[in-house]
Amino acid sequence: MQLERFSYDNKIVKWFAMATIVWGVVGFLAGLLIALQLAFPALNFDWAPTTFGRMRPVHTNAVIFAFVGNGIFMGVYYSLQRLVKARLFSDLLSKIHFWGWQLIIVFGALSLWMGYTTGKEYAELEWPLDIAITLIWVVFGVNMFGTILKRREGHLYVAIWFYIATWVTVAMLHIVNSIELPIEFMKSYSWYAGVQDALVQWWYGHNAVAFFLTTPYLGLMYYFLPKAANRPVYSYRLSIIHFWALIFIYIWAGPHHLLYTALPDWAQSLGVVFSVMLIAPSWGGMINGLLTLRGAWDRVREDAVLKFMVVAITAYGMATFEGPMLSLKNVNAISHFSDWTIAHVHVGALGWNGFLTFAVLYWLIPRMWRTELYSKSLANAHFWLGTLGIVFYAVPMYWAGFTQALNWKTFTPEGVLQYSFLDTVNMIAPMYMLRSLGGLLYLSGAILMVINIWKTVAKGNFQANEEAEAPALVKVEAHKGEHWHRFIERKPLQMLFWSLVMVAIGGAIEMIPTFLVKENIPTISSVKPYSPLELHGRDIYISEGCYTCHSQMVRPFRDEVVRYGEYSKAGEFVYDHPFQWGSKRTGPDLARVGGKYPNSWHFNHMYQPTSTSPKSIMPRYTWLLTTGIDIMRTPKMIKGMQTLGVPYEKGYHNRANGDLEIQAKAIAADLVKEKEIQQIMEFEGVKDLTYTKMVALIAYLQRIGTDIKAVPADAKPIH
Amino acid sequence: MSVVILLMICSICVAGGFLVAYLWSVKKGQFDDLEASGFRILHDTKPVADKGDFQNSKIPK
Numbered sequence: 001m002q003l004e005r006f007s008y009d010n011k012i013v014k015w016f017a018m019a020t021i022v023w024g025v026v027g028f029l030a031g032l033l034i035a036l037q038l039a040f041p042a043l044n045f046d047w048a049p050t051t052f053g054r055m056r057p058v059h060t061n062a063v064i065f066a067f068v069g070n071g072i073f074m075g076v077y078y079s080l081q082r083l084v085k086a087r088l089f090s091d092l093l094s095k096i097h098f099w100g101w102q103l104i105i106v107f108g109a110l111s112l113w114m115g116y117t118t119g120k121e122y123a124e125l126e127w128p129l130d131i132a133i134t135l136i137w138v139v140f141g142v143n144m145f146g147t148i149l150k151r152r153e154g155h156l157y158v159a160i161w162f163y164i165a166t167w168v169t170v171a172m173l174h175i176v177n178s179i180e181l182p183i184e185f186m187k188s189y190s191w192y193a194g195v196q197d198a199l200v201q202w203w204y205g206h207n208a209v210a211f212f213l214t215t216p217y218l219g220l221m222y223y224f225l226p227k228a229a230n231r232p233v234y235s236y237r238l239s240i241i242h243f244w245a246l247i248f249i250y251i252w253a254g255p256h257h258l259l260y261t262a263l264p265d266w267a268q269s270l271g272v273v274f275s276v277m278l279i280a281p282s283w284g285g286m287i288n289g290l291l292t293l294r295g296a297w298d299r300v301r302e303d304a305v306l307k308f309m310v311v312a313i314t315a316y317g318m319a320t321f322e323g324p325m326l327s328l329k330n331v332n333a334i335s336h337f338s339d340w341t342i343a344h345v346h347v348g349a350l351g352w353n354g355f356l357t358f359a360v361l362y363w364l365i366p367r368m369w370r371t372e373l374y375s376k377s378l379a380n381a382h383f384w385l386g387t388l389g390i391v392f393y394a395v396p397m398y399w400a401g402f403t404q405a406l407n408w409k410t411f412t413p414e415g416v417l418q419y420s421f422l423d424t425v426n427m428i429a430p431m432y433m434l435r436s437l438g439g440l441l442y443l444s445g446a447i448l449m450v451i452n453i454w455k456t457v458a459k460g461n462f463q464a465n466e467e468a469e470a471p472a473l474v475k476v477e478a479h480k481g482e483h484w485h486r487f488i489e490r491k492p493l494q495m496l497f498w499s500l501v502m503v504a505i506g507g508a509i510e511m512i513p514t515f516l517v518k519e520n521i522p523t524i525s526s527v528k529p530y531s532p533l534e535l536h537g538r539d540i541y542i543s544e545g546c547y548t549c550h551s552q553m554v555r556p557f558r559d560e561v562v563r564y565g566e567y568s569k570a571g572e573f574v575y576d577h578p579f580q581w582g583s584k585r586t587g588p589d590l591a592r593v594g595g596k597y598p599n600s601w602h603f604n605h606m607y608q609p610t611s612t613s614p615k616s617i618m619p620r621y622t623w624l625l626t627t628g629i630d631i632m633r634t635p636k637m638i639k640g641m642q643t644l645g646v647p648y649e650k651g652y653h654n655r656a657n658g659d660l661e662i663q664a665k666a667i668a669a670d671l672v673k674e675k676e677i678q679q680i681m682e683f684e685g686v687k688d689l690t691y692t693k694m695v696a697l698i699a700y701l702q703r704i705g706t707d708i709k710a711v712p713a714d715a716k717p718i719h
Numbered sequence: 720m721s722v723v724i725l726l727m728i729c730s731i732c733v734a735g736g737f738l739v740a741y742l743w744s745v746k747k748g749q750f751d752d753l754e755a756s757g758f759r760i761l762h763d764t765k766p767v768a769d770k771g772d773f774q775n776s777k778i779p780k
Contacts, residue, residue: 005766085764155749155756168736172729196722203726223760232757239757240750247737251730267723469766 016074023066044619053545089146119542162219177204194573202257234291245281256327262570275327282320304379308359315351340401369460389442400431524571537700551582565592594706
């Protein structure tokens with residue numbers, strides 16, 4: 001038997017490990033800041049980049065794509081080489097992958113701080129970065145499939161299947177959800193509108209959780225848990241069932257994010273059914289993970305790596321039990337838009353992703369540096385701080401979620417709403433403070449890890465290339481028949497090819513609905529396209545991340561209809577590129593805010609929220625007054641919207657700024673009538689309000705949800 | 720709601736792809752031995768000089 005000598009590339013693993021540590025701390029810090037902002041609004045610092053609306057996407061993107069993303073690449077690159085007994089396909093591609101991904105993260109964060117965002121959750125990065133992500137993802141794919149192709153082990157271990165599913169599905173999700181029309185550098189509009197955009201977004205959002213936060217980490221679990229426990233997975237058979245059942249069920253569950261919205265009922269029900277089914281494979285996986293430790297529980301008491309893993313897998317089990325429960329319509333009616341969702345995702349993110357990443361790091365670093373971990377007690381301290389952090393995070397958020405959601409729905413015996421929205425917010429302020437404490441504990445634990453790993457690295461001796469030896473694949477399998485292995489070797493390439501074809505088909509098919517543009521013809525005739533000024537205002541709404549706290553979706557419940565107004569209809573959103581339904585109500589719903597308050601109220605509220613709403617936790621938006629809109633962009637915006645099927649008259653882009661000026665002047669004139677506003681203008685040194693962002697945003701806010709108020713009889717839901 | 724068609728097609732394509740992959744893997748004996756596969760990853764393939772237990776890694780499936 002011919003043995004081949006080769007080496008494993010540890011250097012790339014080391015880089016990704018360092019990146020996941022650094023970005024982890026950054027992401028946790030950003031999370032702590034926004035958590036504190038909800039308890040202490042002064043921490044928004046009255047500065048655009050640090051306001052909650054911009055910091056929240058920075059936090060989510062940092063944690064998902066920087067912390068977990070680098071964690072995935074670290075774990076995949078380490079385990080894949082050893083599972084297939086081959087060095088990574090190309091050292092150069094590994095390098096491009098690493099630096100490309102880090103550049104995307106840096107530019108992504110900068111662009112979010114500067115207010116460049118598509119306004120779609122977890123897909124906020126603008127089109128140039130979307131393209132960069134696609135390219136780097138392809139590099140990752142080529143490197144991974146190339147490695148699988150030159151493997152020396154015929155059998156593809158279950159972890160590899162999870163990695164393959166991750167790559168294929170994320171590629172498809174990212175491309176389909178990111179189809180957008182660039183109107184200039186760093187500004188685009190989603191190709192889809194309203195209900196359709198919502199469905200695509202949550203098909204993406206749900207599957208991003210499934211295939212970015214779950215499947216790759218399950219792959220890591222199936223490799224690193226047996227390695228750390230030094231015993232095979234409890235049931236390899238179950239792991240195989242886990243994998244195939246999970247991927248076949250997961251992709252259909254997306255609509256559970258849109259229950260009781262204007263999405264057609266059949267789509268909602270489909271999402272619910274598949275979500276409930278998901279519990280079976282998820283728990284199969286969890287049980288398989290925990291039972292792997294059968295007979296080794298004494299070591300869990302000693303070994304921090306195993307402790308982290310046990311909590312991670314338990315958190316996976318809890319989150320995947322809760323997920324199906326949350327997708328039941330009667331539960332969702334309470335949980336949706338509340339902090340319950342925040343609790344749910346953090347059990348997954350802090351427990352499952354965070355703890356598994358820490359476990360892998362504590363296991364990998366000493367091995368690659370050929371030494372012992374610097375301090376076991378520090379690692380144990382990290383474990384307890386992290387666990388307490390999760391508890392102090394999740395429990396107050398569950399509490400806040402139940403409390404607030406029930407308060408929203410409470411009527412007095414006389415049949416009026418008992419609490420104003422602001423009352424319900426202020427009541428849970430202590431929970432926000434406790435949650436911040438949880439975040440602080442979790443972050444402190446992570447800092448202990450940084451110290452521990454720093455010290456470990458300092459005393460260790462890094463092995464960049466780990467020598468290995470294995471027989472070539474052809475020798476091992478030769479007895480099974482002639483040349484059949486050629487087929488097996490080609491297979492990953494074929495899979496790659498077919499997945500690309502599928503993605504291409506998806507992209508082509510995407511055009512058809514838009515060319516048909518049936519959906520872009522309003523089913524409610526009174527719904528009209530936005531005026532140019534309102535479009536500018538909408539861009540500001542998106543750019544400031546208003547959707548991170550305000551929904552625009554009144555569900556058909558008594559309390560919501562009483563509190564906000566007529567429930568939302570699918571036909572109202574046909575010109576919304578992108579949709580702005582939101583997923584969380586830290587502030588009240590805005591779907592019917594148009595015409596509810598005078599212009600001056602909005603002015604004062606945006607300039608100093610507590611002036612109109614005492615104890616409001618909204619940041620101040622003073623720069624809306626001192627910065628202007630770019631009217632040079634107006635024609636491009638109108639033309640872009642026309643391309644997307646919004647029926648502006650032909651040639652309207654030439655006249656748009658004229659209409660804009662008329663509308664802006666009217667609002668500005670209305671505003672300066674108020675003495676208070678004159679004083680503010682004088683204080684801020686603003687002479688003319690006409691082209692300020694403030695006026696544009698007020699124009700948009702006054703428009704939202706008003707179209708059907710004009711002709712209510714005409715409104716009918718599409719179901 | 721025509722976008723549902725797009726999502727369906729994409730989802731079915733991916734699911735179909737995975738179905739093909741599944742059938743292929745079953746046919747090619749990927750799951751014939753559900754015992755050794757779990758054990759194999761525990762053995763590293765260090766060169767002889769490192770007196771690793773690479774022997775185990777050579778056991779044919």
